[in-house]
Amino acid sequence: MFKGPLAGRYPVVSAMVVFALVPYLALSAALGPITPIIADDLDMSLRTLNVTTGLANAGYAVGTILAVQFAQHLPQRRMLIIYGSLLVIGSVLTASAVNAGIFVVGHIVQGLCTSLLLIAAVPPLITGYPQARLRETVVILNMCIFGAVALGPVFAGIQANSNGWRPLFWVVAGIATAALVLSVLTFEYTPPASKGTSIDFVALGLASVGCVAGFFGASQLLTHSFSEVRAWAPLIGGLLLIVILFIHEYTAKHPLLCVRSLFSTFPVAGIVAAMCAAAASVSATLLTSTVLAERMSPLRLGLLYLPEVGGAVIAAVAFGRVFRTRLLHFYVLGGLTFLSVGIAVMNAAEPPTAPLIAVGSGLVGVGVGSSVVPALFIAGFSLRSNQVQRVFGIVELMRAVAAFMIGPILMYIATTAESNLVSGTRDALWICFGLGVAGAVLGAALYVVGGVRHPPKPSVQGWMSGEQPGWDSPPLFAGLTRSEGGNEKDANC
Template identity: 40%
Template sequence: MRFSSSSPRPPGRLPLAGRYPAAVALSLLALSPYLILTTATALMEPRIMGDIGATAFQLQLAGGMSNAAYAFGAVAAADLVQRVARRRVYLVCEAGFVLSSVLVLAAPGAGPFTAGVVLQGLFTGMLLVAALPPLVTGHPVGRLRTTAAVISLGLFGMVAFGPLVGGLVGSLGGWRPLFAGIAALAATGLTIGALTFEGNEPPDRRAKFDRTAIPLALGTTVLPFFGVAWLTRGSFGDAAFLVPVVCGLICGVFLVGGQYRKARPLMPVRPISNTLPVVGTANAMLVGACFTSLLELTETYLIREAHCTPLRVGALLTPQIVGVFVAAVLFRKVMVTRWTPYLALSGTVSVAVAAGVLLTVSPANASVVVPFAALLLGFGAGAGVTPGLFLAGFSVPSAQIGPTFALVELLRSEAAFLVGPVLLHLALTTGLAQGFHLAVAITLVLLGAGALLLVCLYALGGARPEPPDLASWLSGSSTAYHSPALLAVVRGRWGGRAE
């Protein structure tokens, strides 16, 4: 399971085993190709629709089911790696991603295209759990800061890079060669992985398939993501929207509640139900949802209202990359200090300021306003989500970081890919000129209310900022954070009165 070793490579060991740069490349190449596509596809839609004869609904459904498969894949992999060596899971999923990319680029119609992008999402979600935990736990404690920055760049740097890629393809054509390039990147990752990723003994080969968590996770992702895709051809009052969304959210409640009550859960809900991980996870959900919503709204406004070309849209949003990079560098510095919760809050504030800036946008000033807002959005995503992910991950034993990442990514994806399409539909049906500003204002209210709630939860938990004990966490002897119980201050006072 571990990538690293300070001793010379023994006979028969993989050529790149134990080399940190190779492990970083392996992880980035596992996640980056798909994450680029999540924000690039929107600017390529007209060309894709024309080439494969797809409708707007079919393309939206393909994207929605792909996002659902990504979130579900993380949970499925958390179950699978209990019984199967991570190396085998990694190699199969990376090879599957290559083949699914080939299926997309060769797709003659909407059916094969949809199947390919859904499989891309599924395999990437599984790769998240197969590849990231060994990168985090398989190297000396001195590498953790760099690893955290790399994960931030991998998760959001590529997302921020997507609009530029999509703009180039949308203006110049060639979406099939793009998928060929994506397949080539994944093939490179497969090659590096075969030379780097060492095998491990699974924790429990006798572990049974989780018959409650996996079906509920499937319902939690597929049902609501189908519902929001329906908005492309329907309305908020349609049963095809309401029923799947409501049923999917109910599945999510039962999934989290069931995992909380289980003695041996697939995902560690109970350990991350304390103040720091709850605040970190909720912050990641809030920032992820609002970032995605504002990005989708801005892209649509620039194309339909400001009449920008896809290339110009991508260029105006490119400062996101700078913001993500700054956030990653800053997180690398503060991760070992007591300032991580404050960095997460600064990400929320940054996205809120970006929303405020976007309220002033018009076709006349878009070339000035949008790049500044994009810079704030990039910083907010990098500073708000990744620190939140690690606040949760460092609150459980290091052996459970994989299932923890799966749970946080499931919740974050659920929020991000549900709120965005709903607000976009609201903006379009209201009339984009006014609807855009209405949707942005709603996002700003969500951010303000959410930030206030998170600050209150942090204060009422009685948490005191302290640096994480990374050495104990990495050795498996303790968690890095010793978080107080949720609402510990209130519970203590009530308990005192009761006595």
């Protein structure tokens, strides 16, 4: 059986993961300043482009569930090459688009394939190498997701300053091509995770329809009133379907996702923290960049968010130091605190000023880098490592919904709640601040009512072996009900 010449070499495999994740994640944060340029060049309306972005984000969210299902029945590394090939095709279509239709198709494929690659490539990087490599992996993972997002506004400012957009998209296509080449060079056969299990068509249907409807409705709020049926009906209907998805997975005998196993103190607290941090950070950047867009050049505006990259680097390095210790729990709480303070600094003046945005973005970078991925590990350590792919799918789905769906809703509030955009943005930023605080308070409260007096240190070695969780997570509200024992670990996965 074919085996790539660089198979098993950690530096190359980790580089492949970086190149696979960076393109779309950077674009997702870079589109704002260059949206009018793309619309004008391709003769697209801003409404069509907003819907395209919404559907691409929906594809990202749906892909997290599709990837988990495909991994159960199909050779995972072969699928990785297929996903990478599709990402290259989508990226080339988008960069070379001569009309709106080609751009729409290409960008949606980019969103879908990025999450397929994320779920297929990252868990093996975490569990497929010796324990000594795990520290490097967590730093790389943190930088992949948030370093790329933080760099998005900078890249957008550089590109918008030259009044173009295609060079950025061609660079993205080149990085996607490098990821595909590396996935071939590092190929080694990986069997399906659980070939004999049934396909969860209900979960796939609910996730697909729910995400597409929800993100479509959210994108409509950028150009329509919430009172219009085309906006509120798909948004609310989509969110209800996503809720039904988790109820179905909790009650199903053979679920695709390990919802019931995650229904205990540590995972729920971690997921709440990740969702609040993602929603607050992405929305704060979107709001402040929009309100300042008319006051300064795209390049200067993009550079104001460069400290966020530095903050993300600091957070990633620090995470590599603490993830094996009991400080991991407090690290997430500290991250949400930094995030909330950063948003408050951004919102300290009306309108926001350049120095405050620069300082605030640095604090936000530290905060989001110290909260989302660390919270993911708090959830992941609560199950055995051979279930990390399913855990990652759940957390990324919920993070995507929080990060990409809340932003348009808060933009709608900013443009309609007050008489002018500056005052409306100030109100919306206070909501972002509230989300950050809520994540910290709710997470800490769940620990208290869960009876957690001394947060445990994860047993990384036992977790890496796949034989046991990293720790026993107390049942929800165990401190109130005096129940004993850990969660229902992997019984229904």
